Amino acid sequence: MAQFSNYPLIRVLAEYTRNPSERNALSYLCSREGGTAYLSQVRANQLCLLDLLLALPSCQPPLTRLMEQLPRLMPRPYSAASTMKKGHVDFVFNTVNFERENGRLFARRGVCTGWLEDLYSQTVSERPKIHVYGRSNQNFRYPEDLTSPVIMIGPGTGVAPFRGFLQWREEREVQKNDASLGPAWLFTGCRYQDADFLFSDDWKTWLESGILTRISSCFSRDDPQSSVKYVQHEIKRNFKDVLDFMESNSKATIFVCGDARNMAKDVQLALVDGLIVEKGIDKAGAESIMADWIMAKRYLQDIWT
Ligand SMILES: Cc1cc2nc3c(=O)[nH]c(=O)nc-3n(C[C@H](O)[C@H](O)[C@H](O)COP(=O)(O)OP(=O)(O)OC[C@H]3O[C@@H](n4cnc5c(N)ncnc54)[C@H](O)[C@@H]3O)c2cc1C
Known part of the structure; x- marks a missing residue:
């Protein structure tokens, strides 16, 4: 239906x-x-x-x-938000809501996320078994070389794979200041810091232990006056450091995960704008640097609509 x-x-x-x-x-x-x-x-x-x-x-x-x-019901992919070390995989989902408006005659939720949300009202023994299968993404993996600096950009549920990345770093049991572990900088955000800031305790713990070296977070609904609402605004605000990061090491990599419709495009635009301002070049020059990063697999995306 x-x-x-x-x-x-x-x-x-x-x-x-x-x-x-x-x-x-x-x-x-x-x-x-x-x-x-x-x-x-x-x-x-x-x-x-x-x-x-x-x-x-x-x-x-x-x-x-x-x-x-009517087509067959298709599987929905979800990013793993953890490693497999504890014998299970975490994932996070956002319930898709279609309001009753614009010709829609009834409010409804996304087929899969509405169903997943309902599972929470059931006790564990009542919940049906869910068939899942793993699909690895060879193009969106933590760099082989642990010294590579990584920038991770993932607002909302887009932050999921980066929790897995950071758990993996932690599992390598590399201690703070160990030269073999490159810096890791996370850009993330959500609407309200108190209500929907995913995994905030993990980020805090990992910042303290040095597994995560820097976090830039933003909350779009907390302060109506703020001009910094979304990750692209944080990127612009910190662009000089982002550029230093990318130029300090030829293996430095930017990972982007989440919404393809707006966020991924806005992040690319913010990077292009930053390059124009910081390097004093024109738009074509900035886009050419972006294209080089993409070709060299130093700009990787896992995005969806
Ligand atoms: C690689 C990958 C990783 C992902 N990881 C995550 C994740 O970690 N967390 C997460 O929450 N989601 C993730 N997603 C998205 C997820 O797979 C689902 O698409 C999402 O949860 C919505 O599923 P749903 O069945 O609830 O919604 P659906 O019922 O499938 O509706 C979702 C979308 O389908 C389209 N649609 C539905 N009905 C109509 C209609 N009548 N007319 C036109 N368009 C329509 C709309 O674009 C709508 O927004 C990921 C997607 C990909 C590809």
Whole structure:
């Protein structure tokens, strides 16, 4: 029912809609001329199958026909927020909420995160077994060379893999000031420091032990007057140090994890802007440095929409 309404699905719905004006509305949405209306009314508002069925009461497709149109439920990937040392893997998720607005006729949650959230109201023995499988990401790994400086940028649940990175550093049992462990700088953030700052105790412990050498955190809703709300603002504010970090060691690497739609783009823009200002070069020159970092695998992303 939460399946988003694509062209083939709307075409089938139109076939089984008795009321002519409702049928015409559906036919228009999946026609060539109706492309713009489809994008602005259905796609942009993320209307799902149930929204359309509720809005168009004369649309009554047979269940079998509907089932043919619905894809298999796909697995959702989640970043591991820990190493495997303790015999289990932690992960964190953000419940996706779709409010009742913009043509959506009922409020709903994301299919997987809504379900995961409900598991918390059950006792451990009531919870079903969840089938999970591991998938390693060869392009987003802690550097082989432990002396490499790392900058980790991960607001919200994007911070998950960096907790794993830092646990791994800790497991190497490299002591504070040990020359074999390069510096590790974390940029993270959330809305409210007191309500949703993930793993804050871990960061504190690791700062004290030297496993984490620096943290730059920001909280977008705590201070309405503050101009530093998101990680990209922190990056801009500290850009001179970021550049020193990257230029001090040819293996220094920036890792970015989290939202692809806004955050990842804004972080890249902040880095380009910083390069322009700090190095006194033009935009093309700054973008070329970014491209070099990407080519040399010194700028790595694990991002999702
Ligand atoms: C490599 C990777 C790592 C990830 N790691 C994490 C993590 O650590 N933590 C975390 O919280 N998430 C993570 N995600 C995201 C996660 O996999 C899920 O996508 C997310 O939790 C939402 O799943 P859901 O089933 O709750 O939402 P869904 O029901 O799948 O809805 C989510 C999105 O699907 C689209 N969508 C849904 N319905 C419609 C519609 N009707 N019309 C148009 N579009 C629609 C929208 O873009 C919506 O935002 C990761 C993703 C990737 C690819």
